[in-house]
Amino acid sequence: MVRTAIYFALVGMLAWGVWAVFADLATRTLAPEVAMAISYIVGVGVAITYIAVQSDPVSLSGSGVAFAVAGGVFSGIGSISYYAALQRGNTAIATTVTALYFVVAAILGVLFLGDSVDIRDLAGIGLAIGAVALLAT
Template sequence: MVNVGIGLAVGALLLFGGWVVTAGLATRSVSAVNAVFLSYVASLGIIGIYVLLARRPITGTQTDLVFALLSGVFLAIGTVSFYGALTRGDMAIVSAIAALYFIVPVVVDVVYFETNLGATNLLGLGLAVVAVVLITV
């Protein structure tokens, strides 16, 4: 039996891949900002319906609610940047570079939460960077 977390992660991988492809196609004739706006309208519609059906109140500490809102700010600005990159660059290269986003939380985890990375972790990070460099050349 497949672990539910892994199954959801694979689903996210496929859906994010579809997002990149459709975003790349959209930015052929739609400006980056307008394409982001339209994608967020669709996103808010879907998540709005889900929230209404799930009937889960918004709860949490004030700090964590601020972090949730701040994550939306990062997402919105990052998405505009990503769509802008798609209008000016090759979809495969742009998406490969952007896919290295996971390095940021790793660095934050190490610096601020004092997580220790082992040799295997560092090797994996290094190989991911090498893979992206090989894709982009």
């Protein structure tokens, strides 16, 4: 199970790295919101195809749908902001700063989901923030 999670995480890392380059190229000739919309329309097609080839039945629970909708709102806001940052600045900096979303997620997880963090987690977050500070200057 852990090995499968790591496999998917590595594929996600590689795909998002390649996506960042194409997003930057797209914003050179398209408005950020247009580039993002096209990207996400294609992404929805990929997700629907993935769902279609799975053998598991699709289940839509009320709370899950509501959380997915809320996540979509914030994903859209974040994506438009990211594409706008790409259009106006350096790809390495825009991607690195926005990649710190995990810090926000970790803080919210502790505050609202009962997640715990230890000293190693805090050290990792601190080093990540330090790396971004170095890259952004």
